[in-house]
Amino acid sequence: MERLKEKVAVITGAGSGIGRAAAGLMSREGARVVVADHHAQSAEETARLIEAAGGRALPVTVDVTDEDSVAAMVAAAIAEFGGLHVLCNHVGGTNPRKDLDLLRMDMDEFDRAVTLNMRSTLLGSRHAVPHMIRAGGGSIINTASVAALVGDVLQTSYGAVKAAVVSMTKSIAVQYGPQGIRCNAVAPGAVMTPALEDNLPEDVISALKKGNALPYLGSPEDIGHTMVFLASDESRYLTGQLLVVDGGMTAQSSAAPGRRAMLPA
Numbered sequence: 216m217e218r219l220k221e222k223v224a225v226i227t228g229a230g231s232g233i234g235r236a237a238a239g240l241m242s243r244e245g246a247r248v249v250v251a252d253h254h255a256q257s258a259e260e261t262a263r264l265i266e267a268a269g270g271r272a273l274p275v276t277v278d279v280t281d282e283d284s285v286a287a288m289v290a291a292a293i294a295e296f297g298g299l300h301v302l303c304n305h306v307g308g309t310n311p312r313k314d315l316d317l318l319r320m321d322m323d324e325f326d327r328a329v330t331l332n333m334r335s336t337l338l339g340s341r342h343a344v345p346h347m348i349r350a351g352g353g354s355i356i357n358t359a360s361v362a363a364l365v366g367d368v369l370q371t372s373y374g375a376v377k378a379a380v381v382s383m384t385k386s387i388a389v390q391y392g393p394q395g396i397r398c399n400a401v402a403p404g405a406v407m408t409p410a411l412e413d414n415l416p417e418d419v420i421s422a423l424k425k426g427n428a429l430p431y432l433g434s435p436e437d438i439g440h441t442m443v444f445l446a447s448d449e450s451r452y453l454t455g456q457l458l459v460v461d462g463g464m465t466a467q468s469s470a471a472p473g474r475r476a477m478l479p480a
């Protein structure tokens with residue numbers, strides 16, 4: 216299958232988890248992939264996996280919060296592959312041990328959340344858009360979260376900055392739609408990546424499973440496949456939207472798991 220043939224894709228945070236899965240899947244569909252991460256070894260490992268499977272990948276070390284570094288990442292993509300058609304602004308997150316409730320949250324963590332999630336999305340897009348205009352169009356895919364849609368007892372900053380990413384997605388879609396650039400966001404629910412496994416205790420993971428309509432948690436590939444669709448021309452009429460990929464977490468009433476027991480056998 217070559218749904219992304221002739222396309223060059225830059226994916227930030229591609230050294231691990233969802234970003235690595237998306238990079239592999241896009242390569243499988245024929246894209247040449249820039250594997251960008253601030254952890255050089257992880258980026259190189261993802262690129263090695265892609266090349267071993269017969270794809271083309273360029274590992275790039277980047278700090279997505281730093282404008283010069285982001286500019287250098289985009290320049291490296293152009294120098295190696297001659298253009299840029301897809302950008303996944305995937306890096307983000309907060310530290311749930313510091314990003315607490317309103318009264319107890321660490322304000323430095325709030326500032327870090329704004330920089331890591333919002334500033335990074337703005338910077339990546341800002342440097343990619345001129346090249347996409349030159350290419351006659353492109354697709355920007357921003358990683359949001361279900362946290363943008365529902366309130367929580369902690370991670371106050373995380374929900375707020377991911378909601379801002381959704382808002383920025385719509386602005387970019389409106390501003391550059393006339394030049395053929397689409398911009399969409401993906402809101403993953405609980406996905407089993409190192410970020411989630413390292414930060415959440417077993418009982419919380421089991422509660423997350425119960426909160427889904429489907430009886431399992433997502434894999435990085437579940438989100439990666441959605442990103443491939445958004446990168447491809449199959450989604451050519453889709454822009455400014457948020458695709459929620461959460462196993463039904465936000466569709467399900469909190470009463471549903473308990474009420475299941477009320478059904479006749």
Ligand SMILES: NC(=O)c1ccc[n+]([C@@H]2O[C@H](COP(=O)([O-])OP(=O)(O)OC[C@H]3O[C@@H](n4cnc5c(N)ncnc54)[C@H](O)[C@@H]3O)[C@@H](O)[C@H]2O)c1
Binds near residue numbers: 229358359404408
């Ligand atoms: N895993 C989930 O359940 C889940 C759910 C909703 C949203 N998300 C979102 O997915 C994204 C993270 O994805 P993941 O779960 O694949 O995490 P991950 O921890 O597996 O991967 C994150 C990658 O980003 C890199 N990175 C961190 N800071 C960076 C920086 N400043 N510059 C460049 N690279 C940097 C890390 O080195 C790492 O390789 C975040 O935007 C997160 O909010 C994840």
